Amino acid sequence: MAEGVASEPRILPGLSALNRPYWTGGAEGRLMIARCGACGFYLHPPMPACRRCGSDDVGPQAVSGRGRIASFTINHQAWMPGMRVPFVFVAVELEEQAGLHVFSNVEGCAPEAVAAGMAVEVFFRAAEDVHLPFFRPVAP
């Protein structure tokens, strides 16, 4: 693997009122997921209203940052000049709700050690004005 952080250079997300808590909550070490105040349903990507109960009382709430790998791929192709490969692209199912997925990279172990169902926890890495959520294996 090339020196530096896998999957860089990055295309950073544009920030909006809705997605800002998710992409910047890491500044306080918190993973912020939109949640319905009326029925408790989590909504990611964040939405302005709850599609389950219809309530408008939806806002960001800190979650545990723990989850399991729902699926993963070891990506070998450099999609941009200088992109550091391989990297592991994952869908993490957060422990708060079945089907509550976030995309990320898993670091902190060999790519070959990543497996579906692996328990992971969030960590953050700052880039310009965002704090991107990443995941690493939970120590057994």
Next chain:
Amino acid sequence: MILPERKVCISGAGQSEVARPSSRDALALTVDACRGAIAAAGLTPGDIDGLATYPGLIANGDGMSPVGATETMIALGLSPTWVGASTEGHAHMGAIFNAIQAIASGLCRHVLVFRTVAQATARAQVHHAGIIGGAQATTARSWGGMAWQMPYGAVSAAPLFALYAQAYFARYGATSRQLGAIAVNSRRMAALNPNAIYRDPITIEDYLAARMISDPLRIYDCDTHIDGSTAILLSHVDCAADLPRPPILIEAMGMAIGGFGAGLHEGDFTRLPADRAGEMLWSRTELTPADLDFAQIYDGFSILTLLWLEALAICGRGEAAAFVEGGARIALDGVLPLNTGGGQLSAGRFHGYGHLFEACAQLWGEAGARQLADPQVGVVSNGGFGYGALLLRR
């Protein structure tokens, strides 16, 4: 009530040269394809009163959709009453569905639908793998549905669909040898299609030895960017008696949107919202998957073909990998010939319109060395983000 699709037939089809890249302008390729479709239907530009395309002009140089409806209208001298184009909706086949509705509602009688790509030209200009469209690497921020994956190196759709392949393998015990049968089949078919890009056969061993892109997707699991244009002419069935070719009837259509590509909110990576398109399709006909003489199934990535085979109830859940393994069932002489023109994996990324063009060629008996023996019924499916399917018959 008569289903709207039963009021519409395919009266003509045309395709330009296909190259990576082409020396010709994308608008010239579009004109070639459209003139081909109009001529195939025995019509003239003056007969065309509707024009549709997917997704419509995207003038950013990435080749994804370099030609729009307006310039095509001017280039061909058309005066359409009705025009439709949208990136929203059921992706590639959305333009076809819109055209069907325009004809069935009486707005127009002959709708020309085209899809033009110049991604090979765009790619050649930037000399790297690039993002979906082969565009210039950008330092700009990402927006929309892709913004949830782009910051993590998933700048292409390949890592996203690799998640589906990995999850499907894990759930059902499917293997690379099984998935690879899709790519091997495509090359074998493309060898018989003079307009295909990759015509040299590969073996399953070649496939297994190939470069990994996003595990378990190898280079042969990913379709190939091209320059080219396809046009399909849809007409009211009342016109059928005047057509030089037998009308291709639209027995049923099925459509759906949703899933991870649209917003990360649906599914477990082992199935697609295409399931709903399949359910809709078969709910509108007395025919069943057993009646199919061929299938032209979307293969932007090979895993999509497996998932679509299950969405269309051609295979049971988790059974598509075993169905295609070894390739015998999906060969020209198999129980269900699959992607007989080489699909997007070998013939090029026409974004589904190549599949529809090939279905027409087969039903008209014009598929040359790969012609099936008198096929009567076939299915075409498009899409990996929005989903559409057509059941066609002679």
